Amino acid sequence: MKKSILITGGARSGKSALAERMALQPAGRAIYIATARLHDGDDEMAERVAKHKARRGAAWQDVHAPTDLAGALQDTDGGVPRLVDCLTLWLTNLILEDSDWQAEADRLVETLARQSAPVVFVTNEVGQGIVPENKLARLFRDAAGHVNQSVALACDEVWLTVAGYPMKVKPNDHSF
Structure with missing residues (x-):
């Protein structure tokens, strides 16, 4: 396994299952860093977390x-x-708290460069749809694109999942 991997794709594309397999490969055990927030009354999200x-x-x-x-x-x-x-859930939490998501993204990339143990990131590809109608949704879409590009650049590998099929998209030649 490489030092750092970013896995992106649409909702229910197989990202998490692929990431879990990759993270377990070297040692048969791993640490799951969850970014989801559970809110009172959100039974559907609590059920998702329990299933995961x-x-x-x-x-x-x-x-x-x-x-x-x-x-x-x-x-x-x-x-x-x-x-x-x-x-993307991490970014959502930062935006909703009115935190400086750009500074946190920069801090994340800087921290990633100093890691000795492998890291596998899961993220959603949100930029392939229509332009959202409201300011907050446009901010989120643009911020997610920025975060995904920054983390992808810092990672050794990038994978895209589509309908359960992974495609390796990095490394590639960025000399153009």
Whole structure:
């Protein structure tokens, strides 16, 4: 496994399952860094989280990091691979808290460069649809594109999943 991998794709494209397989490959165990926030009354999200945990099983140690992703990577470095699921939920949390998402993205990329244990990131590709009708949605779409490009540039590999099929899109020649 390479040092750092970004897996992107649309909703339900197979990103998380691929990321889980990649993170477990080297050691048979890994750390799952979850960025989702559970809110009171959001039973559907709680059910999703429970299904994810059950599917992963005992080979995983869970760490919850809804906003301080760079800190979570620093705290968990030096051992087994880490899986961050997902960057777009992390970005959502930052935007909704009115945090400086750009500074946090820069901090994440800087932290990634110093990691010794592998990191697999999951993110959503949100830029292939229509231009959103409201300012917040456009901000999110543009910020997600920026974060995805920054992390992709910092990663050793980038994969795109479509209908359960992974396609390797990096490394490639950026000399044009």
